[in-house]
Amino acid sequence: MTRSLRPRRPALALAFARFAALAAHAALVTLFALATLFTAAPRARAQSTEALKELLDGVETLAAPGTPSPLAAWSKEAWVVLAGSGGKGIRAPAIVAGRAGSGRFVALPHNGYFAGAALEKAGTARFLANAVRFCAGSKREPVVATRNAELVALLEKQGIAARALGNAPLLQELKGVDVVIGLSSELAMDDVAPLEAWVRAGGGIIAGQCAWGWLQVSGKASLDENSLQRLFGRFGVAWTEGYLGKTGGDGFNTEREPPRLTHAEYAFDYLSKHTNPEAVKNDTPMFQASATVTAVAQVIPPDDTLLRPRLVSVGAKKAAAVNPTAEAPLGRLAGGDRALLAFLIRESERIAPGEVKALAAAQSFPGPVPSDAPRTTQKRTLDTARPRWHSTGLYAAPGEPITLRVPAEAVAAGLVLQVGAHTDLLYDQEQWKRVPKAFLRRPVTALATTIATPLGGLIYVDVPEGCPLGAVEIEISGGVKAPWFVLGRDDDATWAATLRTKPAPWAELECDRIIVTVPSSAIRNLAAPSELMELWAKGADAMATLVGVPRARKSPERFVADVQISAGYMHSGYPIMTHLDAAPAMSDPAELKKGQWGLWHELGHNHQEGDWTFEGTGEVTNNVLCVHVLETVFGIPTRKGHDALEGTVAKIPAYLASGANFEEWKSDPFLALQMYLQVREQFGWEPYQKAFNDYRSLPRREKPRTDEAKRDLWLVTLSRATHRNLGPFFTAWGVPTSDAARAAVADLLAWMPEGFPPK
Numbered sequence: 001m002t003r004s005l006r007p008r009r010p011a012l013a014l015a016f017a018r019f020a021a022l023a024a025h026a027a028l029v030t031l032f033a034l035a036t037l038f039t040a041a042p043r044a045r046a047q048s049t050e051a052l053k054e055l056l057d058g059v060e061t062l063a064a065p066g067t068p069s070p071l072a073a074w075s076k077e078a079w080v081v082l083a084g085s086g087g088k089g090i091r092a093p094a095i096v097a098g099r100a101g102s103g104r105f106v107a108l109p110h111n112g113y114f115a116g117a118a119l120e121k122a123g124t125a126r127f128l129a130n131a132v133r134f135c136a137g138s139k140r141e142p143v144v145a146t147r148n149a150e151l152v153a154l155l156e157k158q159g160i161a162a163r164a165l166g167n168a169p170l171l172q173e174l175k176g177v178d179v180v181i182g183l184s185s186e187l188a189m190d191d192v193a194p195l196e197a198w199v200r201a202g203g204g205i206i207a208g209q210c211a212w213g214w215l216q217v218s219g220k221a222s223l224d225e226n227s228l229q230r231l232f233g234r235f236g237v238a239w240t241e242g243y244l245g246k247t248g249g250d251g252f253n254t255e256r257e258p259p260r261l262t263h264a265e266y267a268f269d270y271l272s273k274h275t276n277p278e279a280v281k282n283d284t285p286m287f288q289a290s291a292t293v294t295a296v297a298q299v300i301p302p303d304d305t306l307l308r309p310r311l312v313s314v315g316a317k318k319a320a321a322v323n324p325t326a327e328a329p330l331g332r333l334a335g336g337d338r339a340l341l342a343f344l345i346r347e348s349e350r351i352a353p354g355e356v357k358a359l360a361a362a363q364s365f366p367g368p369v370p371s372d373a374p375r376t377t378q379k380r381t382l383d384t385a386r387p388r389w390h391s392t393g394l395y396a397a398p399g400e401p402i403t404l405r406v407p408a409e410a411v412a413a414g415l416v417l418q419v420g421a422h423t424d425l426l427y428d429q430e431q432w433k434r435v436p437k438a439f440l441r442r443p444v445t446a447l448a449t450t451i452a453t454p455l456g457g458l459i460y461v462d463v464p465e466g467c468p469l470g471a472v473e474i475e476i477s478g479g480v481k482a483p484w485f486v487l488g489r490d491d492d493a494t495w496a497a498t499l500r501t502k503p504a505p506w507a508e509l510e511c512d513r514i515i516v517t518v519p520s521s522a523i524r525n526l527a528a529p530s531e532l533m534e535l536w537a538k539g540a541d542a543m544a545t546l547v548g549v550p551r552a553r554k555s556p557e558r559f560v561a562d563v564q565i566s567a568g569y570m571h572s573g574y575p576i577m578t579h580l581d582a583a584p585a586m587s588d589p590a591e592l593k594k595g596q597w598g599l600w601h602e603l604g605h606n607h608q609e610g611d612w613t614f615e616g617t618g619e620v621t622n623n624v625l626c627v628h629v630l631e632t633v634f635g636i637p638t639r640k641g642h643d644a645l646e647g648t649v650a651k652i653p654a655y656l657a658s659g660a661n662f663e664e665w666k667s668d669p670f671l672a673l674q675m676y677l678q679v680r681e682q683f684g685w686e687p688y689q690k691a692f693n694d695y696r697s698l699p700r701r702e703k704p705r706t707d708e709a710k711r712d713l714w715l716v717t718l719s720r721a722t723h724r725n726l727g728p729f730f731t732a733w734g735v736p737t738s739d740a741a742r743a744a745v746a747d748l749l750a751w752m753p754e755g756f757p758p759k
Helices: 017-055 124-137 151-158 189-200 213-217 229-231 264-273 283-299 310-323 335-350 491-496 529-547 580-587 598-608 619-635 641-647 652-657 662-667 669-683 688-694 708-721 729-735 739-744
Strands: 062-064 071-073 076-087 090-100 102-106 144-146 163-164 179-183 206-209 237-239 251-253 377-382 388-396 402-405 418-421 440-443 448-451 455-463 469-481 484-486 506-510 515-519 556-561 576-579
Touching: 017 090, 017 124, 017 708, 062 124, 071 076, 071 090, 071 283, 076 251, 090 189, 090 283, 102 124, 102 189, 102 237, 124 151, 124 179, 124 206, 124 455, 144 151, 151 163, 151 179, 163 251, 189 206, 206 229, 229 237, 229 529, 237 283, 264 283, 264 377, 310 335, 335 662, 377 388, 388 506, 418 448, 440 448, 455 469, 455 506, 469 529, 506 619, 515 529, 515 580, 529 598, 529 619, 529 688, 556 598, 576 580, 576 598, 580 598, 598 619, 641 669, 652 669, 662 669, 662 739, 669 688, 669 708, 669 729, 688 708, 708 739
Parallel strands: 102 206, 144 163, 144 179, 179 206, 484 506, 515 556, 556 576
Antiparallel strands: 062 251, 071 237, 076 090, 090 102, 377 469, 388 455, 388 469, 402 448, 402 469, 418 440, 418 455, 506 515
């Protein structure tokens, strides 16, 4: 898996009509903010310094339970206490504290801070005790309450008396309480407004959650629906959807003063002052400021009065000019434009579909829809026995609403209406060659669901696993027809005559094994889609047969071409993502017949099993599957599918002569692959097929739990499948196995490839 001078951008229509109406008010708010900045900033800085001193007293490091979520802060009275790693050299808030009216608060990046495992590490317990004292303010003997009995005992060890809350409504329980600690995402939405009032009247609150985890578990579409997010958003603080990296040991090191540009107000000021990329000599502060404001732009509440008016004001002036392209990407120096674009995208998701306007960037990617293309209404039968995305053959034009209508029984069945196939998020990338989010999903919770996006895209209905509806009649209106071929439903003559000329800019070619999504320009001259999809099906079947899974899949695998993806040159998943230059290989049978290592490599990842993929073989066992497809379907000899296969053969003698170091073996996937190919050349593919099937029938208790156990089981299973003792072969290659594993196959005849190891 692998990974300028900017031309003047054309003047374009404003991305959002309502920005113009808000601009005058926002300008006044901005002028007022600038007028008070110089008097407020020193006071806020002094408060921040005192807060850090109090909160971090006696604390050098904190635990990092699970995978924490970064926070965001934009209020003058919210201070970044500690910053973690946001990736690519930037930092992101890990802990935020501040004031709200007469009260105080502390926000943590994970609810695991309230559990025993984290409390026993580093200075976590001391920090929580400090946080209680901070939130208590001048109260010397505060009344502290929590619903976590474990915290009661911990705080008592720190000299803080705490009591356990009952199950009555929270505000009723907080009568007479000064500080509540341990709140997480279970906070009821009805408690948000009264709890905010309680804090502003002098209460203290310490809360934490893992935002990305909450989204996964809750199934909600946005953090806007999270009660803790709603509460802290009123204080100028929010959780974001990303992942927060450690800065030392098992967690986070404390600092005298976290990087100032991790706070969105300072970051926005920096971007406002540095609008000329040519004059910025060091791009690191610009990239940091951009990342900070970009994160806030995605989570700032729609009714925020602190920073949002400033974003609206800039949007009214500049929205029409922000247009990332492959030729003129938004890079590290384009901080203000990146932050603005993130805000525009988030804004479009919050407003009514009829208010959404096309972004200028839509003309570059995904591409324009002809203005004279007919908008159509189509009825389709949705087979909900098949989970995941269902193609519709329709495309939503940028800024135009489309509506899905379903029968009553489908309203609460978990269906999701989606516009856009390009689901990779690019927010953390150093360059944006397209808008960083190019899709939108809406749960189907009514008879009619309407959606519009500023970029447009192919229209899908996403079906959850285990949906009980069966066949359902749906209707989609407002879409434009896209080139769409389904093997077994359509024939080549109909395709050539009518289907391939449909006006949408993206096309899909489908069989029950694989669906490929490519620009329509790639298929306008395709004459034989049947041959193409039959080749895709044969390759998918060959891989499924080798690993021992049914050829008939619950749902087809998907390949989607994109101008930019989130990682590498291609990456696996659903969908498998690749760059646009792979589109010809995906959509031309003559090109597909040449092998196309990368495509089958990624499909191999989707078929890998962890039980037979130990450390160092994550990019190896998938290649075994890839070689099998190239050889058995396309007739490509074992070592001809990739240039590195033949080249690595020459490295084997030197590797063995130097002692066959396993660390070197693990770091060189094509060297490691040679070991697997030697087995195939001697015994054929049958032992691999048998071994993979044997793994599939393993009882849970016999599955390997450590990497050492994985290597041992692979030696034993493959030896039994070949009817040969492969222990000496593994040893010669430097792959370590235990005495017990080697003894388990000692009854078999030992095998070594002829002439191996070389003398």
